[in-house]
Amino acid sequence: MIDEAELNRWFCREVLPLERALTHYIRRRLPADGDLVDIRQEIYVRVLTAARDGLPNSPQAYVYTVARNHLINLARRARLVSVEYLAELDSAPTFLDLLETDRHLDTRDELRRAMAALEHLPPRCREVVRLRKVEGCTTKEAAARMGVGIDTIEKQLTNGMRAIADFMLGGSGKVRRPARNLKAPASRTAESEQ
């Protein structure tokens, strides 16, 4: 059994850099009522659960395999399996191609990405993040500074945190609010657009 700290490190170092390629891969093969974030998280869960027993030798190949199998299962459940769909799933080159261009970014690139992520935040969100990161303000202090409630600060921070993660790991970094009401399948597809 791999210990938790090691699993965490492995996940951050080997799996998260694949998120951009993985997201593209999933989005193009999204089943009708599929939600991109749900599917991606499910793939991470499966990868981590297996890795806990032993880290795979090739993280990329492993993540790809898990992703592909999971999408096939979802398609089967939705009775969407068709020859064309399966062929799409099997176009491995797409996934691995993206990986080549996306190779482990060096420090400068990561910093550049982090800065770009901040620049993409909505102004108030960005200010709350700045208070936290640069000035080290607690939630209470930030609330006092901006004249809002603690809940608001917390919400801005959590939104900012998630947007930064989405952007840096390779998406659009738009601030998204969780869906409160489960919508009908058709419109859920639209919501899962990043």
Next chain:
Amino acid sequence: MSAREIEVAAARWLVRREEPSWSAREEAALKDWMDAAMAHKAAFWRLEHAWRQADRIAALGLGSSDTWQGAAPADDVEGNVVPFPVERRSWMRTASDWLRRRPASIAAALALVFLTTWFLVNQAERSRPADPEVAATASADPPANAAVVATQVGRRKIVSLSDGSRIELNTATRIRTSMNGPVRQVWLDQGEAYFDVQHIDGREFVVHAGPQTITVLGTKFSVLRDGDTVRVSVVQGRVRVDEPGRGALRSTIILPGDIIVARERATLVREGQPDQVSRDLAWREGMISFRQSTLGEAAAQFNRYNDRKLEIADADAAAIRLGGTFRASDVEAFARLLHDAYGLKFAIEGDRIIISNR
């Protein structure tokens, strides 16, 4: 719960964990939440990773005022990335604003900025025996009946404490322990030790290394004393390093993979260095590991573990950069390797091995 809802929950945990009011009970609740589902771990680790990357901007004092005011959204992650904002002046202004608000980290920012290796202390300086300052609450001089454990040069020792914690002592190390009070305390008088601390609700575990105070609850970390400098590397859990004499009022919290180097009131934090932390702990397996160290630095490390000391005769030779993992006790093999790899000559004279260029 949908993936998004789990993400929001994870983000909330992360935000709260940064608050100074974060308690042991909340830590336990977080652990329960994480253990409840792998999805929780995935979401949490993912956000934590990205949030920490953003930390680096603050830590480096970078992020030109443009970043914080929101430049034109030109950045396209696909590949046409905007040039690195090398606007020195606005960066310096932002950095100095930031520095003014964080006096304890001035040395940290400066050291990072100017990329000095100031924290690699002159090896000739011998570690002074511990003289723990009388600080806030529990820190005091060790009681007269404190247990003393020490190792000789080149030796290692494992100590099991009454609370279930374990301490591994590296070469030439001396510690004193006092486990009876409400606070479990260890004084690292000299050398280096790895701590595997058992979590006990309500009983902190404090390591005094000179004037530095390191506080944990349940954690795995190492502490090295090197002259005036104290280095703390975290393997697991959270570690709080207090500014001397200020207790918890002025402290830094570091996480797994982080390293803090502290000297008097200045602290330098290096985040997200799990590989370096592993290298720092190679001694637990009897090895020393270098990455881009100079031969001079490498020799100094070897000399901690061996009575037979390496001497580098030429400044040129001492400046050679090398990396690798070596058996700490086999200094002769290292000398032979230097000969094979770099053509350096070595001569054994009694208890000295002299390395030279010609």
